[in-house]
Amino acid sequence: MIVSHTVEKIGGTSMSQYQAVRDNIVLHKRKPGEYYQRMLVVSAFGGITDGLLECKRTGAPGVYATFADAEDDSAWEQTLDNVSNRMAQINKEMFGLSPERALADSFLHDRIAGIRDCLHHLRQVCAFGQFQLAEQLQTIRELLAAMGEAHSAHNMVLYLRQSGVNAVLMDLTGWRTDEALPLDQVLEQAMERFDLSSQLPVVTGYAHCKEGLMSRFDRGYSEMTFSRLAVLSDAREAIIHKEYHLSSADPRLAGEDQVIPIGRTNYDVTDQLSNLGMEAIHPQAAKGLRQQNIPLRVRNTFEPDHEGTLITTDYRSPSPCVEMVAGRRNLFAVELFDQDMVGRVSHYAECFTDELDRMKLNLVAKDMNANTLTYYVSGNRKTVRTLVSALQHRFDNAEVNTHKVSLVSAVGSDMSIPGLLARSVGALNKANVPVRAVHQSLRAVEMQFIVDDEYYEQAVVSLHDELVQTHAETVALAVA
Incomplete structure (x- = not known):
């Protein structure tokens, strides 16, 4: 029986500040027995998914784009090596010479080697006219995207254990699994393996499932995983940790001393923001939370004492105003x-x-x-x-x-x-x-x-x- 708990998503920029994640999100003002009754859904470390797929901002090719366009293996292999080196550097920065460093490196090397073998074999198979590379590209895209979240989640588990937290990996990437199940079934089966009263699951933002999250939601897949976990487990609250407040304007334009963090708003407003390309949460992810009447809170990773923005279905400002x-x-x-x-x-x-x-x-x-x-x-x-x-x-x-x-x-x-x-x-x-x-x-x-x-x-x-x-x-x- 799952008692009152939260499901919390941590974005890539925040994940790169892993000390702040540990100190401000997991440990902040909590005694050892209070670390639990939560699930943390993590994105890849900042910039890693860009390297694995393509840069979201500039379109610069990553491993996926290079593999899709290259006529030989040298280009995508070099790009994969570059990303792997960046991930290994993150391991070094997080763990130094501690025993966890060897565990992190072993996990990384095993996954990268598996991806490399898979791509090589796929090239060989597609050399025969009966097999078309284009038909496999979406699967490759999902395989590569999953690598980023697997790396960050595994590292965060090791990192939190160093501080006495009983963190456990909820790996939803489907690594070396034979069949793809519906998303809800994947999540329900995964949750059965954990006890939230004494364990802190760190969940990969990517979930391998029959629906194909990337084909439907592209880079918004981690929010769907986060949302469905909250809905299926009947979470008390869903929380997104970002590197900034949901504020009255972009502080870079209006001035940091002029903008005002928004304390309350509703899901209708988040839909409008999504249409403007500045999603508080993906509209389809918000839909499940709204229908289940689960409040969503957006918090600033670097201001742990601030309550952030609470988003509910029925909120209306006490008096009409522009938020x-x-x-x-x-x-x-x-x-x-x-x-x-x-x-x-x-x-x-x-x-x-x-x-x-x-x-x-x-x-x-x-x-x-x-x-x-x-x-x-x-x-x-x-x-x-x-x-x-x-x-x-x-x-x-x-x-x-x-x-x-x-x-x-x-x-x-x-x-x-x-x-x-x-x-x-x-x-x-x-x-x-x-x-x-x-x-x-x-x-x-x-x-x-x-x-x-x-x-x-x-x-x-x-x-x-x-x-x-x-x-x-x-x-x-x-x-x-």
Whole structure:
């Protein structure tokens, strides 16, 4: 019987600060008997998954991308060696000359050797025409991604044991297993092997399962593992440890002394943030927590005494306000104008959406009138050009244009504030930010402003000053 417990996810940047993970998350103000009734779901150490797959920020190829594109083995083997050396260096930094160093190195060498043999054999098999490498690439991607979490989880177990914590490895990577089971079954079977009253499971963020987490969620797979563990075990609370607070704006833009950590919000707000590419949690992961009515807390790894942000289903701010100003840069506004669209907008919209799905472009926002559809999408310029060509081919008389833009949003659990739109536009005008488009929904949880990319930072700062800072100062004066 699992009693009240938490399931906690630790991101890659935090994992790289392993001393802070130990001191601030596991040991902080706890006596030895209080280390338990928790499960820790860990990501790979910072930068390791980028090296194994490809860089999430720049697209620079890692082992996976090099293996997929290389005609011989030398390129991907060198890339694998580079990543392996970085992981070995982490072992050295964590354990020095202690006995745990030998255990960490042995585990790493065994896994890397297995991956190397697998890739070599796959190349040999695919030399025969009956076997296609392309059909195996998704499996290889999952195998490589799993290596990062296996390394970090195993290391964290050894590291915590040095401090007297009875940490145990919950390895969900499916290493050398014969069959893939459904995710929920994988997790339920794994949990049966542990006693949360006396053990602290450190769980690999990647879970090998029948559904194929990477094919469905790509780099968001660890959040799905975290979410399903919390749901299936009926956790008291789900906690995500990040290297920053969920704050009222990006502190790098608005200033660290100006932004305000958000104490409470709801899952509706986290959905809006996900759409902006700054996920508190993957929307599909949030769905399970929301349906099970499990609260989600986002905490700052480096401020262990701060309660962080509590996210629940039914929260609404005590009085209407803007909780956060966030945004997304480097979007493309794809504008489709056609006189023949009048009365047939839904047909054009369906065709537009079909092309977006086919090219795997992410739709962030859209607007429309009688003869014009404008979709704001994220993706690379080459794919957007292909989209434009496809739309022009479908609609001979249409005029299709693109513009590089940014989206800036005011977000809150209840923003039903009279005059909010006028104040927002006034603040942007005062900051000399031209507004290209505005979207305000009836739900009163988000207001979006489309601006030219060069004005993004000015827009964030001006809206934060007007909608968040001014409100906070007014509340402070009222309390005083």
